[in-house]
Amino acid sequence: xxxIRVLLAxxxxxxxxxxxxLLSLEPDIEVVAEVGRGDEVVPAALRTRPEVxxxxxxxxxxxxxxxxxxxxxxxxxxxxxIVTTFGRAGYLRRAMEAGSYGFLVKDAPAERLxxxxxxxxxxxxxxxxxxxAATLAAGASPLTARERDVLVAARDGxxxxxxxxxxxxxxxxxxxxxxxxxxxxxxxxxxxAVRVAEENGWL
Amino acid sequence: xxxIRVLLAxxxxxxxxxxxxLLSLEPDIEVVAEVGRGDEVVPAALRTRPEVxxxxxxxxxxxxxxxxxxxxxxxxxxxxxIVTTFGRAGYLRRAMEAGSYGFLVKDAPAERLxxxxxxxxxxxxxxxxxxxAATLAAGASPLTARERDVLVAARDGxxxxxxxxxxxxxxxxxxxxxxxxxxxxxxxxxxxAVRVAEENGWL
DNA sequence: AACTGGCCGTGACGTCTGTCATGACGGGCC
DNA sequence: GGCCCGTCATGACAGACGTCACGGCCAGTT
Numbered sequence: 001x002x003x004i005r006v007l008l009a010x011x012x013x014x015x016x017x018x019x020x021x022l023l024s025l026e027p028d029i030e031v032v033a034e035v036g037r038g039d040e041v042v043p044a045a046l047r048t049r050p051e052v053x054x055x056x057x058x059x060x061x062x063x064x065x066x067x068x069x070x071x072x073x074x075x076x077x078x079x080x081x082i083v084t085t086f087g088r089a090g091y092l093r094r095a096m097e098a099g100s101y102g103f104l105v106k107d108a109p110a111e112r113l114x115x116x117x118x119x120x121x122x123x124x125x126x127x128x129x130x131x132x133a134a135t136l137a138a139g140a141s142p143l144t145a146r147e148r149d150v151l152v153a154a155r156d157g158x159x160x161x162x163x164x165x166x167x168x169x170x171x172x173x174x175x176x177x178x179x180x181x182x183x184x185x186x187x188x189x190x191x192x193a194v195r196v197a198e199e200n201g202w203l
Numbered sequence: 204x205x206x207i208r209v210l211l212a213x214x215x216x217x218x219x220x221x222x223x224x225l226l227s228l229e230p231d232i233e234v235v236a237e238v239g240r241g242d243e244v245v246p247a248a249l250r251t252r253p254e255v256x257x258x259x260x261x262x263x264x265x266x267x268x269x270x271x272x273x274x275x276x277x278x279x280x281x282x283x284x285i286v287t288t289f290g291r292a293g294y295l296r297r298a299m300e301a302g303s304y305g306f307l308v309k310d311a312p313a314e315r316l317x318x319x320x321x322x323x324x325x326x327x328x329x330x331x332x333x334x335x336a337a338t339l340a341a342g343a344s345p346l347t348a349r350e351r352d353v354l355v356a357a358r359d360g361x362x363x364x365x366x367x368x369x370x371x372x373x374x375x376x377x378x379x380x381x382x383x384x385x386x387x388x389x390x391x392x393x394x395x396a397v398r399v400a401e402e403n404g405w406l
Numbered sequence: 407a408a409c410t411g412g413c414c415g416t417g418a419c420g421t422c423t424g425t426c427a428t429g430a431c432g433g434g435c436c
Numbered sequence: 437g438g439c440c441c442g443t444c445a446t447g448a449c450a451g452a453c454g455t456c457a458c459g460g461c462c463a464g465t466t
Contacts, residue, residue, distance in 0.1 A: 012288065017313020018221030025224055036310075085215065107239075110220020144442060157394030159422070173444050179424055189424080189452090191360030191394055347412060362452070376414055382454055392422090392454080 003030040004121045007050035007078070009067065011036050011059045019054070019083075019113070026114045038062030042074050050078055052121050054113075057084040057091055065094045072099035081120045083113070089135040090201020092127070102126035141202040142184045150177040151197050154190050206233040207324045210253035210281070212270065214239050214262045222257070222286075222316070229317045241265030245273050248281055255324050257316075260287040260294055268297045275302035284323045286316070292338040293404020295330070305329030344405040345387045353380040354400050357393050 006023060008031055010016040020031045033048040035041055039061035045053060053071055055064035062070070068080040081102035082095045092103050101120045104113065105128055116126045143151070153163040160178070164171040178190050185196040197203050209226060211234055213219040223234045236251040238244055242264035248256060256274055258267040265273070271283040284305035285298045295306050304323040307316065308331055319329045346354070356366040363381070367374040381393050388399040400406050 012309040013312050014286070014307070014309045014316055015218055015221065017316075018218065018225040020313075021228055022221040022224040083217070104217070106215040106217045109216050110223075113217055113220075146443065157390070157392055157396075157398055159392070161422090169443095170445060172446060175422095175424065176426095176444085179426090182424075187360070189360055189362070193360075195360055349413065364452090373415055375416060378452095378454065379414085379456095382456090385454075 003028050004052060004117060005030055005032045005048070005050040006117060007031075007033040007035070007041070007045055007048060007053040009035045009038070009041050009053065009059065009064065010056040010083075012056075022110060023054075023114060023117065029114060029117060036060075038064060038067040041067040042070050045071055045075050045078055049075075052081055052117050053078055054081050054083055054117065057082060057086070057095075065091065065098050068095060068100050069098035079120050079123070081116055081126065086201075087128070087131050087134070088199060088201035089131075090141060092131055092135045092201075093140065094201070103128065103131070105131065141197075141200070143181060143197065143202055147177050147181040147184070148197075148203060150174055151181050151190075151194055152203055154178065155194050155198075155203070206231050207255060207320060208233055208235045208251070208253040209320060210234075210236040210238070210244070210248055210251065210256040212238045212241070212244050212256065212262065212267065213259040213286075215259075225313060226257075226317060226320065232317060232320060239263075241267060241270040244270040245277050248274055248278050252278075253281055255284055255320050256281055257284050257286055257320065260285060260289070260298075268294065268301050271298060271303050272301035282323050282326070284319055284329065289404075290331070290334050290337070291402060291404035292334075293344060295334055295338045295404075296343065297404070306331065306334070308334065344400075344403070346384060346400065346405055350380050350384040350387070351400075351406060353377055354384050354393075354397055355406055357381065358397050358401075358406070 006029055008016055008020055010019065013036060016034055016036065020034060023029045023031055032050050033044045035044050038059040041053065041055065055067055057064040064082055068082065071078060071080060080100040081104065082100050083104045083106060084091060085106045087105045095103050102116050102125065104116050119126045149167060150163060153166055160171050160174045164174045182190065182193045185193045187193045187196055209232055211219055211223055213222065216239060219237055219239065223237055226232045226234055235253050236247045238247050241262040244256065258270055260267040267285055271285065274281060274283060283303040284307065285303050286307045286309060287294060288309045290308040298306050305319050305328065307319050322329045352370060353366060356369055363374050363377045367377045385393065385396045388396045390396045390399055
């Protein structure tokens, strides 16, 4: 019986190695590649031809969701399992839109990882049911593209004037977008709006 | 030869299990306890008598640094190795003040973990030299206790009035503390001040 | 005893923020 | 063709924010 070939992507070297050790304990699983950046996923996959790619969301270069989209486009035979620290509703949504087969939160029991890999390899979907419910409840992002841009630019504490300069907008326009983002997130200032939007994976 | 007894604490179950798998690959290391909360560290250690405790910083109940302090007080024979996602200067400082023997960042190479455990077990100190330099450069927190409190309260986007109410202060006093925290962090508003203080581990 | 530094407060000042009304332009939709 | 919606802008306003000067209180130095 052939072992399941797995590619592993996580920016934290220690965690990546540990996950590899965990998966390698399983007799029917083989880790054929390990990468630490999102933009290394596709090249490594083309080289090693894994059946399953286990991707973290937070990675330098390219995030795991974008890497998932690129991978399913370039190598449709390889199925994606997203593994992430944050059970954010928007992440799951984007992961599914990117053609992923599974979505696992990092505080799931350790035994579940190998299980998830097997199911994904078999073409089954793996999703934490609780998280799926939260995603449906949260719905899609209510923000427009520009409102999102402005919130992203506001994340580091920039003033409206600085954001305006960076996005080539007038200061008043920036304030307008911030205002509508604040009302859509049901918050009372930009700081809360950024926090809520981040927690929902809207940024 | 006796194997090194290790206690493992990390709130992310999957990561914890993976680290356990990684350490268990070493013939001279034995994981005798796994916990997911900071306040479970001491009880588990008293039960299982490990020689080394590998603690994550971010944990519910009690953070890893506080757990380290409690552990070295209750069970001085057990040495602490802090393992964390964030290489923040203030973390290292607090870890050392709590009596830890080692400090490892999670994107260190996987091989280094077992090595660090062995060194710590032998009574040697293990610190990323680059991080140590950054800590010395950054120095101790310039914030007073109250400035810190106010910044913590401001983290979620609360207004000055709300912070004042929560901390039983006048609104003007809150603005004064925020102002001095802003000037000490070299920033230009509370949002940047919170960000900088967080990055340096001052909160 | 004088000094320093943290804590807490007040009042005043100018600037930044958040909101609202209003308008122009373009693209999609029935 | 109208209609809605997203984009971009302006002007005005109240309220929040950040700064400064100033005071009183207490604990610990020197």
